[in-house]
Amino acid sequence: MTDQSSDQPGEERGGTTRRRALMLGAVGASAVVSIRPALAQTQASVINCEIPVPDAGRAGSYIAADGSIVPAGTPGAFPPASLAFKGEDVKTALAGGQLPGTTYEQNQAYVKYIRRLQSGTSGFTCFASLQMPRG
């Protein structure tokens, strides 16, 4: 169904047989723009969302160097972050920056923890939205 008659200017106009020029375009070009569903995670909300390390269900546990959650006091592991990290901070950290108030090794461990977040864990939606840059 066409809402408006789709005329084809140039195509056999006035009885001539001159064909309309058409470019297929470069391989890397694009002829289709799809309208994406609006995600709940708008830009503003990403900046305003946060990720606790570790999540509230395991508050007090330590974070090992590989990002796993270990009992409090485990040697070589890092104590929980005192405040949840903001989406912006995590975004920077994922790009190679450092989470505020962390040492180098602590930052590495926290970032690994964040990367391992599972759906359903607090902070996951925030993290997932950071992984999906809007076009």
Place this chain on the structure above:
Amino acid sequence: MGFRVGSDWRAPIAELERLYAGYPQPEDGIPDFTVRLFAARPWRRWLRPAVTLGGDFVLPDAAPLPLAQGLLAAEMAMNLQMALGQRRYLLLHASAVERDGCAVLMTGLSGAGKSTLAALLGARGWRLMGDEFALVDPATGLVHAFPRLVSLKNAAIDVVRAALPEARFGPLLAGTPKGDIRHLVPDAEAVARMAEPAQPALILFPRFGFDAAERGLGPSEVFVRLTQASTNYVALGERGFEAMTRLVREVPARAIDYPDADSAIAQVETLWSAL
């Protein structure tokens, strides 16, 4: 659109009661959405009280706000219900003002000045329909008003106070995630006529901080920009498509750059009289 707001603290409710005093109750006593402001941890009610946003529709992991910004939290939570849950109208993140039954919609990124312009036009004889959301009825194409507190940020606060010395304002909320915020209470006309829809007549994409300029936009650019400004375009399916294509085909659209409010108002009035 009516809301029910519950809070673990009295203060945000008291502020809402004061600022929304003249507003009608929800029809049949049944609000469209429920909003809750709560302490995520019991001790957060008293100890560095932090307001978590809740309600029918929520964003997981949203950062809580300090209790001093409870009014902002309430407004954000209500807006969130609209952004995530509105399915009756095509929702455009736009401000709207009306004159003679026709509406100007203004949309743009945060900081474009849509709230400020709507407030200032409201001071010049236009009816304020809303500063945050414009609701387009897919069945009629008409814009419905959503005249909530006008959220003014930073420098805009003094600009609007100067233009509307008699108006009522909420408390100054300093240091929010968006800077300083102060809410303007819509005037009596905006509240009294909130049930009156208007014919969309002009769509503007304002941009603050540039030399005055304006340009037309092709329909496909308008379409893309409006879908980006809508939180429920895709969710509405074909009804959204109908409403959006109607807007794009029937309503003229202009992008305007402006260096200050006076110049923007002049641009809008000029464009309006040329319609």
Place this chain on the structure above:
Amino acid sequence: MAERLYRAVPADALRIVPLDDFTLIFHRPSGLSHLVTAPAPEILELLEQGPLTRAALLARLGERFELADASVEALDARLGELVATGLVEAA
């Protein structure tokens, strides 16, 4: 792989609104909207008349239009985009 047939969705599954350089297509089965530009509307129009192989499609495009840059790779890229949206099905 070489002789895949490309098939367009039935016309009644679409709402097509030409805007400017872009044509707006609403795809009813998905509820999604796509803005497409040349040569996508032309490809869709040809495929509406019946499924075609890539080679046949390229030939038909060549009959109807003056193709300045006819290449299988470019057509593949365009078909790939249309397949990704579901406006064209490859079988």
Place this chain on the structure above:
Amino acid sequence: MERAVSRDATLLVQALRDPTSVAALDAQGWTALIAMARAEQLIGTLAHRLDGVAMPAAAARILADARGSAIEQRRTAVWEAEAARRALAGVDTPVVLLKGTAYAAAGLAAGQGRSIGDLDILMPRRTLDVVERALLDAGWEWVKPDPYDDAYYRHSMHELPPLIHRERDRMIDVHHTILPLTARVTPDAEALIADSIALENGLRVLSPEDMICHAAAHLFADGDLAGGLRNLWDIHCLIGEFGVAGLVDRARRHGLSAAVARAARLAHALYATPVPERWRKLSYTDRLYRRRLLARDGWGRPTRRLTRFGFYLRSHWLRMPPAMLARHLWTKWRKGYRPV
């Protein structure tokens, strides 16, 4: 009335079970019902159930919106299944749809008005590598950047790590069985696939008995029973539509006899699902489950909040009903009721 009815989700269950029961609701009752239904992801189902029942105009508008929204969700879900079918056309086994998408695609009562989130599909375990490759080629992406060292899903779970489509923002969960591999119960995944039923478009759904078995497994798989009322409504509809013939044998084969029996008892107790006599009486433990399932108040808040940690807190329920504690903590400034 409102105080009594909105203390837990009995109000919602009652409205689903007997649509005429809403005739007794006042404005507060309606408000509570709507908030509960939204929180339990049952607003579309409720709207469908109450279609045509007399109610205040404001409630009718909200439910009409919910019906419209459910129709769009259904369209999106069914299309997502079709997109997966196209993407996986090169895999030599057909795609078996699970849960909400299956109900919608098969046109079952359980799908009417149902909210549908992710696409869940069941594929044989041996095909997972091919499936993964095909989905990645067709525009799905890992939700996480480095899933390859994420052994958790691959070795412990019953699914691939979640993938999301980069254009449509829809998640797909590819299961190779219906319970985590770590669970003591190991359903017969091959039988699930072998006995699945083809739909017109080549997609498949589980057989009726397997659908019920899976719905029961799914209901109890999450320790905290999140979304339990919705999942139980699925079971109610499936049993109502298909009956229970062959169900006991099938459940035994999957090691799901206890889950299916409990699900049937709870469905009967809450939704008056027609079930055989032996499933009409709740055990003591069943009552705890019912208590958990109904833990939602008229503001849409989870009550009995401690249950979020799962059933290891069950003992606490006996000593101090969490609802009492939660209400105690939460209800002080509940009076604010502002229209805007």
